[in-house]
Amino acid sequence: MRSDLPGHRHEWLDDDAGPVVRPYTLTGGRVRSCADGFDLVAYVLASPNPDLGAYPELHPEHRLLVELAGQGTPVVELAADLDLAVGVVRVLLGDLLTRGLVAVQQPPRATYLPDNDILKAVVDGLRAL
Amino acid sequence: MDSVRYDAERQGSRIPIALKILIAGGFGAGKTTLVSALSEVRPLQTEEILTGAGADTDDLSGVEGKSTTTVAMDFGRITINDDLQLYLFGTPGQDRFWFLWDELAFGALGAVVLADTRRLADCFPSIDYFEQRGVPFVVGVNCFDGSQRFSLEAVRRALDLDPDVPMVLCDARDRQSGKAVLISLVEHVARQRGEPVPAA
Numbered sequence: 001m002r003s004d005l006p007g008h009r010h011e012w013l014d015d016d017a018g019p020v021v022r023p024y025t026l027t028g029g030r031v032r033s034c035a036d037g038f039d040l041v042a043y044v045l046a047s048p049n050p051d052l053g054a055y056p057e058l059h060p061e062h063r064l065l066v067e068l069a070g071q072g073t074p075v076v077e078l079a080a081d082l083d084l085a086v087g088v089v090r091v092l093l094g095d096l097l098t099r100g101l102v103a104v105q106q107p108p109r110a111t112y113l114p115d116n117d118i119l120k121a122v123v124d125g126l127r128a129l
Numbered sequence: 130m131d132s133v134r135y136d137a138e139r140q141g142s143r144i145p146i147a148l149k150i151l152i153a154g155g156f157g158a159g160k161t162t163l164v165s166a167l168s169e170v171r172p173l174q175t176e177e178i179l180t181g182a183g184a185d186t187d188d189l190s191g192v193e194g195k196s197t198t199t200v201a202m203d204f205g206r207i208t209i210n211d212d213l214q215l216y217l218f219g220t221p222g223q224d225r226f227w228f229l230w231d232e233l234a235f236g237a238l239g240a241v242v243l244a245d246t247r248r249l250a251d252c253f254p255s256i257d258y259f260e261q262r263g264v265p266f267v268v269g270v271n272c273f274d275g276s277q278r279f280s281l282e283a284v285r286r287a288l289d290l291d292p293d294v295p296m297v298l299c300d301a302r303d304r305q306s307g308k309a310v311l312i313s314l315v316e317h318v319a320r321q322r323g324e325p326v327p328a329a
Contacts, residue, residue: 023178040233041147041216072144076204076216080173086202087178105144107236116324118146118213122238122315123326125209126308 023085026061031087033094035104038075040086043105044093045072050101062092066101145214150311151233153220153259154243155251159271159301160219161203163243167217167307168205175202177229200226215311220255234258239265239314243301246270246279249287256288265318269299269310293320 024031038044046069052058061082068081079089096102152160164172177200203219215238220230234240242255252268259266270284279287281296290296295313300306319326 039236040218041149043144043147045144074147074214074216076175076202077173077206079175080204085176085178107147107149116319116322116326118148119315119319119322120326121213122148122209122215123312123319125213126207126312126315129207129304129308 023088024091026059026084026088027091030091033090035094035097037106038090038093038104039107040076041074041107043072043074043107044069044078045103045105046070047101047103052101055099055101058095059092062096065089065092065096069102072105143211145208145212147214147216149233149237150215150217150314151220151230151237151240151264152217152243153240153252153255153266154271155245155248155255157248158243158245158251159273160243163241163269163271163299163301163307163310164203164205164217164219166302166304167207167311169208170206172203172205172219175204176200177202200229202229230258234262234264237264239267239318241310241314242266242268243299244268244270244284244288245273246284247273249284252288256290260291265314265321267295267297267310267314267317269297269301271301272298293317 044065046066050066052063052066055062061084064082065078068078073081075089075093076086078093079086082089084092093102093104097104152163154160161172200221202221205217207215207217209215218230218233220226220233240255240259242252242259244252256266256268258264268284268288268290270279270281272278281298285296295317297310297313299310316326
């Protein structure tokens with residue numbers, strides 16, 4: 001099927017790759033989030049009592065994200081829950097961040113964290129599992 | 130971004146720290162099996178989008194007309210305590226998708242490279258990747274049923290590993306065995322930082 005598309009040959013398209021998709025339809029063609037820093041394990045936290053009614057331009061997926069992030073949820077889990085590619089979810093989260101509907105907490109960077117108390121807690125936690 | 134972080138804290142919610150650990154190795158080395166054995170939830174899957182010709186996502190021209198494809202990522206979660214979670218990410222088996230993992234390796238606590246002694250060379254690219262990027266890693270030698278057992282020293286020589294890189298025999302299907310591999314990784318990271326974690 002893929003080879004039936006003359007002029008659309010793509011270096012990544014073969015049996016190892018996933019299906020051909022147009023993932024950015026939902027974002028209106030935008031491939032970059034308007035906010036940097038949505039690491040895969042960055043925690044997204046919805047604002048308390050978000051007024052979604054004030055933003056009629058938002059998609060149902062935006063609203064779902066706000067709902068799912070009520071208690072704080074990492075980006076990668078949001079993507080899995082919505083069954084959307086991570087890149088798409090980043091764009092949608094950027095829309096929410098600029099509207100103040102979510103906050104984001106970056107994970108610690110390995111260069112200065114985790115400190116050794118954290119490493120000890122990880123080892124202790126794993127031993128106790 | 131500082132103000133954003135402040136907002137999250139001001140809301141009074143306790144947000145855990147999430148640490149990333151990569152599970153790498155050749156195709157069929159047991160990466161997904163190990164993630165499954167260790168994860169407290171059924172392993173989840175998400176997708177990353179492949180952009181054409183590298184990852185030049187700054188260029189918006191023509192994007193709307195482009196179809197592309199995705200690569201699946203398996204991941205699992207281990208809750209250490211209320212403040213600490215581990216996320217385990219299995220890497221894609223094909224070498225050419227490694228660029229997707231630059232982001233993941235950035236900030237990662239470390240990596241487990243699973244070696245299958247029947248196809249030892251399959252884990253060379255993973256070892257090269259982590260050595261070049263300075264990501265701490267341990268090698269888990271997955272003992273498949275019926276696979277020929279080599280001594281760890283023989284495997285270490287074959288992989289040309291630095292003497293300080295830990296090697297552990299493991300069974301990727303077994304949770305306790307997988308735990309031991311993760312513990313050896315975190316202990317390795319602590320040693321590299323000069324403050325070893327006390328033995329149990």
